[in-house]
Amino acid sequence: MTSMQTRATILVGASILGGESRDLAIDGGLLVDPATVDRDRADVLDASGLIALPGLVDLHTHLRQPGGEQAETVATGVRAAAAGGYTCVFAMANTSPVADTPAVVEQVHRLGLDAGLATVRPIGAVTVGLAGERLADLGMLAGSAARVRVFSDDGHCVADAELMRRALEHAASLDAVIAQHAQDPALTRGAVMHESPLAAELGLTGWPSVAEASIVARDAMLAEATGARLHVCHVSTVETVEVVRAAKARGIRITAEVTPHHLLLTEELVRSYDGRFKVNPPLRAERDVRALREALADGTIDIVATDHAPHAPEAKQTAFADAAFGMVGLETALGAVQQSMVETGLLDWAGVARVMSTAPAAIGREPGYDAPLEIGSPAHVVLVDAAARTTIDASHLKGRSANSPFLGVELPGSVRHVWHAGRRTVVDGEVQA
Amino acid sequence: MKHLLTAAMPREEAVALLDLAEDMHQIQEREVKKLPALRGRTVVNLFFEDSTRTRSSFEIAGKWLSADVINVSGKGSSASKGESLRDTGLTIAAMGVDGVVVRSGASGAPALLADWIGRPVVNAGDGTHEHPTQALLDAFALRRRIHGEASRGKALDGVRVAIVGDIAHSRVARSNALLLPALGAEVTLVGPPSLLPPAASDGTRLGVRAETSLDAVIAEQPDALMLLRVQLERQAGKVTPSPAEYITGWSLTDERLARLPGTRIMHPGPMNRGLELSSRAADSDASTVLEQVTAGVSVRMAVLYALLASDQGGSR
Numbered sequence: 001m002t003s004m005q006t007r008a009t010i011l012v013g014a015s016i017l018g019g020e021s022r023d024l025a026i027d028g029g030l031l032v033d034p035a036t037v038d039r040d041r042a043d044v045l046d047a048s049g050l051i052a053l054p055g056l057v058d059l060h061t062h063l064r065q066p067g068g069e070q071a072e073t074v075a076t077g078v079r080a081a082a083a084g085g086y087t088c089v090f091a092m093a094n095t096s097p098v099a100d101t102p103a104v105v106e107q108v109h110r111l112g113l114d115a116g117l118a119t120v121r122p123i124g125a126v127t128v129g130l131a132g133e134r135l136a137d138l139g140m141l142a143g144s145a146a147r148v149r150v151f152s153d154d155g156h157c158v159a160d161a162e163l164m165r166r167a168l169e170h171a172a173s174l175d176a177v178i179a180q181h182a183q184d185p186a187l188t189r190g191a192v193m194h195e196s197p198l199a200a201e202l203g204l205t206g207w208p209s210v211a212e213a214s215i216v217a218r219d220a221m222l223a224e225a226t227g228a229r230l231h232v233c234h235v236s237t238v239e240t241v242e243v244v245r246a247a248k249a250r251g252i253r254i255t256a257e258v259t260p261h262h263l264l265l266t267e268e269l270v271r272s273y274d275g276r277f278k279v280n281p282p283l284r285a286e287r288d289v290r291a292l293r294e295a296l297a298d299g300t301i302d303i304v305a306t307d308h309a310p311h312a313p314e315a316k317q318t319a320f321a322d323a324a325f326g327m328v329g330l331e332t333a334l335g336a337v338q339q340s341m342v343e344t345g346l347l348d349w350a351g352v353a354r355v356m357s358t359a360p361a362a363i364g365r366e367p368g369y370d371a372p373l374e375i376g377s378p379a380h381v382v383l384v385d386a387a388a389r390t391t392i393d394a395s396h397l398k399g400r401s402a403n404s405p406f407l408g409v410e411l412p413g414s415v416r417h418v419w420h421a422g423r424r425t426v427v428d429g430e431v432q433a
Numbered sequence: 434m435k436h437l438l439t440a441a442m443p444r445e446e447a448v449a450l451l452d453l454a455e456d457m458h459q460i461q462e463r464e465v466k467k468l469p470a471l472r473g474r475t476v477v478n479l480f481f482e483d484s485t486r487t488r489s490s491f492e493i494a495g496k497w498l499s500a501d502v503i504n505v506s507g508k509g510s511s512a513s514k515g516e517s518l519r520d521t522g523l524t525i526a527a528m529g530v531d532g533v534v535v536r537s538g539a540s541g542a543p544a545l546l547a548d549w550i551g552r553p554v555v556n557a558g559d560g561t562h563e564h565p566t567q568a569l570l571d572a573f574a575l576r577r578r579i580h581g582e583a584s585r586g587k588a589l590d591g592v593r594v595a596i597v598g599d600i601a602h603s604r605v606a607r608s609n610a611l612l613l614p615a616l617g618a619e620v621t622l623v624g625p626p627s628l629l630p631p632a633a634s635d636g637t638r639l640g641v642r643a644e645t646s647l648d649a650v651i652a653e654q655p656d657a658l659m660l661l662r663v664q665l666e667r668q669a670g671k672v673t674p675s676p677a678e679y680i681t682g683w684s685l686t687d688e689r690l691a692r693l694p695g696t697r698i699m700h701p702g703p704m705n706r707g708l709e710l711s712s713r714a715a716d717s718d719a720s721t722v723l724e725q726v727t728a729g730v731s732v733r734m735a736v737l738y739a740l741l742a743s744d745q746g747g748s749r
Contacts, residue, residue: 203561
């Protein structure tokens with residue numbers, strides 16, 4: 001037995017959710033009342049000047065295993081997660097083989113348990129092979145050891161309205177959610193960047209905003225008709241924000257996510273033709289970025305999810321049209337949110353905890369995150385130095401791939417310490433083995 | 434000038450390049466068409482896409498400047514065996530070449546190669562992005578038509594040019610929409626609505642005015658009408674008009690030709706006679722089609738000279 005498992009830890013003087021400073025105590029994997037801990041027998045950490053947040057939860061992570069191990073594995077992906085302050089990640093289903101059988105989701109679940117640095121919750125495919133032709137066995141995935149509660153064909157849209165309707169009906173009976181990658185395939189053939197005057201100038205095929213908003217509008221009506229829960233992945237346009245807002249006003253059970261890169265970056269970066277800036281949905285215009293920030297602040301968009309999408313260098317160092325879609329994001333998400341939402345005054349740290357921990361855990365039905373930093377909760381804790389500023393380079397990326405849009409960019413904030421269920425996963429900024 | 438990746442350039446630079454092309458043009462009238470300017474230099478024509486016309490034009494331009502010109506076709510080379518664009522570029526650069534002329538089906542490929550290989554790169558057409566030497570030769574041929582032997586030092590101030598066709602997918606239209614206005618010309622893009630690129634908030638497309646009615650533009654009596662090659666088979670029947678509808682709305686027919694007494698007729702080639710323009714239009718005295726081809730060699734000599742001649746040395 002290591003001392004870590006037997007000794008309590010007291011975090012002295014952290015600013016709780018960016019508010020008042022008080023002590024936190026961790027013992028036996030739980031947060032406990034500091035007054036009940038014998039300080040002579042506890043490890044004491046000076047947390048003054050640091051902000052305490054609950055462990056972050058990412059509802060949208062690509063861990064690539066099985067099948068894409070040259071870009072990421074569960075073990076390397078959770079290192080990236082821990083480095084970014086995450087204690088739970090939901091692993092997308094677009095692996096090879098696809099996560100459409102209990103065998104695959106249980107494998108990913110087990111690899112997560114082995115890696116240990118964060119909880120890995122597999123997402124199940126909506127359709128067999130993500131082919132959009134027939135429903136996967138959602139009930140068997142939900143009933144597996146991996147307890148799947150989120151289903152998504154992410155990377156592909158469930159474009160067939162009949163399939164989407166049946167998927168929603170089935171998910172409702174399982175208390176599960178369908179997370180839709182909203183992209184009308186007919187409107188986006190060959191599309192590689194935002195459809196705009198800039199796309200015309202660059203000679204790149206455009207991805208029109210309406211291809212996202214129109215699917216979300218349809219799905220919202222299907223969710224209303226079925227009473228099911230719908231989650232919209234990576235909202236990227238002002239038009240989609242307006243559709244989600246109207247759907248919520250109607251009482252439809254709809255939630256939505258935005259990525260850190262869509263909160264901070266615009267299509268202007270594509271001018272370089274650098275494949276690092278190719279992502280799906282694409283980086284949009286300034287007006288979209290503004291609308292996404294406001295929507296996250298006012299609750300129209302519920303959560304931030306990274307869409308962490310690792311790719312090997314050869315998939316990116318090619319012509320823009322040929323490059324793979326996706327960006328890594330776990331390590332830089334909190335900094336990007338601090339810059340776009342906190343430093344702009346749109347969100348306080350309690351709000352950050354809501355959109356990056358409490359709310360995504362609730363959508364994914366991951367227990368233990370509903371009472372952040374409160375006594376009795378599992379000890380998922382992050383200590384952040386919000387005053388730090390870091391110019392991101394490859395050494396800050398702890399996963400296997402370095403396809404970050406933030407290389408060379410200065411971001412605020414630094415994750416100093418992380419506890420996952422009481423286990424230290426990051427110490428002084430270093431991910432533990 | 435370190436590379437020629439785009440036709441977007443300051444007026445002075447464009448005029449200087451056209452004037453340099455005038456110098457090159459003179460040798461076309463000589464019996465021995467050879468200058469020693471690039472002796473000992475090696476230029477690779479790296480063509481990932483077939484283009485006999487453009488490749489031949491660059492090859493002749495390089496040879497008349499005494500460069501060693503090597504043609505590498507993307508098809509049948511390592512590139513078609515899965516080698517990445519980057520590796521192909523690095524491999525060719527490692528052979529000690531002095532400059533690379535790139536034609537690619539991928540927009541932005543020449544710009545990426547320029548970053549990766551550290552040698553002068555000429556964009557010989559990239560995807561639906563740009564074709565800067567085509568715009569330069571169009572400007573050159575038009576300037577000569579207007580100013581003749583007195584072209585040197587002149588621009589295209591006040592010259593009204595209409596470009597007609599599949600604007601959305603045309604690299605020729607893009608480069609001309611950048612270069613001709615820089616030279617003072619007024620450019621209007623004309624095409625079916627489904628073949629025009631997205632409009633900016635001020636209504637311009639590619640930074641210039643766009644119209645859907647060719648007849649309305651003809652009524653304005655432009656100084657030049659440039660017909661683009663149309664590939665209606667690209668997305669047959671879905672978003673492109675049928676040939677019959679295209680001819681009705683956007684072809685330079687004999688009837689339309691008759692309404693354009695003073696307008697120069699331009700085409701980058703290869704022409705689809707009967708589709709973009711009638712044979713009578715193509716062969717009329719107003720047609721600059723063959724002058725454009727001749728101008729292509731002069732302009733490409735000027736570009737290669739500007740990029741590779743030792744006394745230029747990439748210092749600009």
